[in-house]
Amino acid sequence: MKLIGSTTSHYVRKVRVVMAEKKLDYTFIQENVWAADTTIQQSNPLGKVPCLLMEDGGAMFDSRVIVEYLDTLTPVGKLIPANGRERAEVKCWEALADGVIDAAILVRLEKTLRAGDMQSQDWMDRQMGKVSAGLKAMSSGLGDAPFCSGNHLTLADVSVACALGWLTFRFPEIEWRGEYPNLAKLFDKLSERASFKDTLPQQS
Structure with a gap:
C-alpha cells in the first residue's frame, strides 16, 4: 500500500x-x-x-x-470496537476531534489565504468557539479515565492526541494544557509511543 x-x-x-x-x-x-x-x-x-x-x-x-x-486488515492492535454502543462512542470521539481541527483549519486558511482587510473576524471567532467547545467536551468526556473510551488505546485516543498535536503545532497560543490538565496527561502518555514519535507534525 x-x-x-x-x-x-x-x-x-x-x-x-x-x-x-x-x-x-x-x-x-x-x-x-x-x-x-x-x-x-x-x-x-x-x-x-x-x-x-x-x-x-x-x-x-x-x-x-x-x-x-x-482496522479490519489485522487483529493486531484493534482500535475500533466491532459494533454496538462502544463502536459508536469511539467514532463520536473521532468526529469530535476531527471537528475541532476542521474549525481550526478554517481559521488558519482565513488568516493565510485572505488579505487582512478581507478577513472576517466574526467568522474566525465563530470557528474558534467550536475549537474551545470541542476541547472542553474532550476534557469532560475523558474525566479521570486513562483512555477516552474503555480501558485501552482506541481510535478515540489516536484522534484526540493527533488533534491536540496539530493545535500545538499550528496554534501554540491556545493554552489547552493549562486549562485541561487531563488532556495534557493523556497527550503526554501517548506521545511516548513510537507511533506518535515517528509522525510528529512538521513543515516539509
Missing part, C-alpha cells in the same frame, strides 16, 4: 499512527496539495490527503474511511 499525504496534516497523521499501531507496511508519498504541480487529483478527485493507494490500483480517501478499513 501507498499513503499519499503531508507531514503537516492532522488527518494524515491519524492514518499514519493507525498504520503503525496495526504494524502495517506501506510507502509514504509526500504531496503538497496547494502546489501548482500537485497530482493528487489523479488519485483523489477532491484534491485532498490522505489518500490510500491499494495494491490493486484502487484508491481510498477520507481519513475516517481509511482508518476504519485499516
Whole structure:
C-alpha cells in the first residue's frame, strides 16, 4: 500500500499512527496539495490527503474511511470496537476531534489565504468557539479515565492526541494544557509511543 499525504496534516497523521499501531507496511508519498504541480487529483478527485493507494490500483480517501478499513486488515492492535454502543462512542470521539481541527483549519486558511482587510473576524471567532467547545467536551468526556473510551488505546485516543498535536503545532497560543490538565496527561502518555514519535507534525 501507498499513503499519499503531508507531514503537516492532522488527518494524515491519524492514518499514519493507525498504520503503525496495526504494524502495517506501506510507502509514504509526500504531496503538497496547494502546489501548482500537485497530482493528487489523479488519485483523489477532491484534491485532498490522505489518500490510500491499494495494491490493486484502487484508491481510498477520507481519513475516517481509511482508518476504519485499516482496522479490519489485522487483529493486531484493534482500535475500533466491532459494533454496538462502544463502536459508536469511539467514532463520536473521532468526529469530535476531527471537528475541532476542521474549525481550526478554517481559521488558519482565513488568516493565510485572505488579505487582512478581507478577513472576517466574526467568522474566525465563530470557528474558534467550536475549537474551545470541542476541547472542553474532550476534557469532560475523558474525566479521570486513562483512555477516552474503555480501558485501552482506541481510535478515540489516536484522534484526540493527533488533534491536540496539530493545535500545538499550528496554534501554540491556545493554552489547552493549562486549562485541561487531563488532556495534557493523556497527550503526554501517548506521545511516548513510537507511533506518535515517528509522525510528529512538521513543515516539509
